[in-house]
Amino acid sequence: MTPVRVAFKKTGSLAYISHLDLMRTVSRLLVRADIGVYYTEGFNPHPKIVFALPLSVGTESEAELFDIKVTGEADCGKIKDALTRIFPRELPVTDVYVPERKFREIASAEYEIFICHKNLTAGAPETVSHMMSSPVVEVKRTKTGEQECDIRPFIVSIESEMKDGGLLIVTRLSADPEHYLNPEYVVKAVGRVLRLGEYDIKPGGDYYTVTRKCIFDGEGRPFR
């Protein structure tokens, strides 16, 4: 039995499937790939799969991970070929390797947020850079209910520029198991400091996209 980590992207229309849908989908894809994946024992046997970080519905990612175990020695190259054949175009496998660290050692994740809004002005990047100088209070949903809190301690870095007619934000957010920050809070906070107001969601109107770009460990290296 060998532990194997699979890196993949979640893009396009598949950004709209929920975490639960993704787990079910991957489970079926692994069956089809026929790579000798290890099943849980017991009453309801299913491929044992552990995902690194959940992703909000509507968010794309270039850096998703899940762990499985395969029976016998693992040939990562062969597994990657088998998965590439089966995984859909919008869920491409990018790497297969033997894991170096445990998922609980994930420290942060980097996101690209692109906002296209009629109320954006050229001064937006400057406003965003000043945002961090005073408390950024958001109503955060936690396991015990909703509470107001300053989300700044969870924002490792945030930079922005005007690009392609919108505001491109690159931000690194805390992603360790205790202090995970959903990038949607940053979208909300930025919208407030820039006084964007409501998004006009008509086709061709205002919109934003969020893409998870990379996951990092405690030393700031890409997590593996």
Add this chain to the structure above:
Amino acid sequence: MDYKKYGSILRGVSKPARYTGNEQGQTVKDKKDVRCRFAFCFPDTYEIGMSNLGVRILYGALNCEPDVWCERVYAPWVDMQERMREYNIPLMAHESGDAISEFDIVAFTLQYEMCYTNVLMMLDLGGIPELAADRGEDDPIVIGGGPCAYNAEPVADFFDIFSIGEGEEALPELARLYIKMKEDGTYSRQAFLFAAATELEGFYVPSLYRVEYAPDGTISAFEPVDERVPVCVKKRIVEDFDGAYFPVDPVVPYTEVVHDRIMLEVFRGCIRGCRFCQAGMIYRPVRDRSVETLCRQAEEMYKNTGYDEISLTSLAIDDYTCVDRLTDELIEWTNKNKVSLSLPSLRADSFTKELMAKISGVRSSGLTFAPEAGTQRLRDAINKNVREEDILNAVRIAFEAGKTQVKLYFMIGLPTETDEDVLGIPKLASAVIDEYYKTECRNKKRPPQVTISTACFIPKPFTPFQWAEQIDKDEFVRRQRLIADNIHDRRIKYNFHDSEVSFIEAVLARGDRRLGRVLSEMKKMGACFDAWDEHFSYERWQKAFELASVDPDFYTRRERAADEKLPWDVIDIGVTKKFLLREYEAAKQSRPSKNCREGCSGCGASIYGGDTLCRKMKEQ
């Protein structure tokens, strides 16, 4: 739906994955190779539509034609409908994202009457004129099919054509006719409808029939407007069922749907002939698929989908002649591949220890049986040939296998039902509880639980009860209360269907063309998703009946005379009216009939050729 164009909208609605499509197994064709575009609409949510085996089959069968492209369309949930109206987004097909108004043929499968308001909502969202009479040369041909098409009169005004019976051969023929007429220049809307009705078999074009009514409201005349149009439209069946097309590479949804598993269609039709059951009559004659074909299909589907569950579907799976051999062969590789096997339609009288052992292999839940009625007298009247001892025997087998939960399905309001029959329902549930404690090697860790559910009987066309009256709404409530008041055991749970929904369903089931106005009024009032409790409004239906000057009681609260012209007489299902009347008389005398395998009752379905049970019975 294009996720790029509509991203902001998708983010704001519930379960956006039901609109984004791009699933594995979908068919995408190059438009320049396509000469007939088919939009196959399921008038309910994605989760329900994707679970329908009939749609899967027809989608695949149509797409086998290289120049036909069939796409899927589902009813957008109310939050999405609102956005679509607000931003002028038309109803579009899943695969291409093109508006359904651009298609050649827009097909609706009519699986239950309560979806009719959704059909009108979808036509409206799609920008297709509601009334067939108002459609022009550039509008799509709107066709309907499925079980409700056997009496499609309530929606006759909204459809150009109905496909009667099994569609896997008929629909490709219709598409071919369309292509031929388009290419040889003979196509016009009217010419196509006429050709479908006269040159092909199994297509009913309602506009080619004139209906007149007598002063008492019954139909006085129902005849074709042209002598070349058939007086009766004969349903289509697939004669070579074993060799018939079956999709082994189905669309696998990303988001969870109701039946998310491999579905094997073991046989079509049912040997039983329960007198309330429309499916048992309209799908005759009985045709089997061979064990070899089924096992091959199962393995191919497993490889193509990765599903971890196989369900053997049919009307009563244990009536399959080779059920033991099939389950033996399937179980061998399902266990190896950790796939579970489920048999959703078990009959209590043929349930065996061996079957029990097979279905408790990998994953398993409680067991469900449908005695339908509480006493032997009433079970004989409805021809549900299950005895109390069969039910107790079946639950004992389940208890011995460690099960503690049993579900029992019943109907109330069946013709000839008395309070004694109603009280038989809680009595039977108590007997099941007693059986648990009588079972020696039972699972003692958990107390037993029996859930009884009662549906309200709805007389359906093409059943022996098609002439019967439905009992009053309040009487349904009284009988439901009678059951509830006679359960004195916390281990017995009781669920029942809403009698108001059942009343409306009964009106539509045996309705005529005059109900079209009622549905139009419902549409105007914004009705949709009437099959969903939270969107069903009895008051709205009452208002619609009033506005359309239609008395709903006319359709439910009277016994029809044997010689009354029925709205569905225009359809011929093979099973004769004479047989149905004979069965109705037998019901009144609480006299059961033989099932097809015990002996032929001469229902009439044997006129169909092919490898049918009727043929085998004759050969014996």
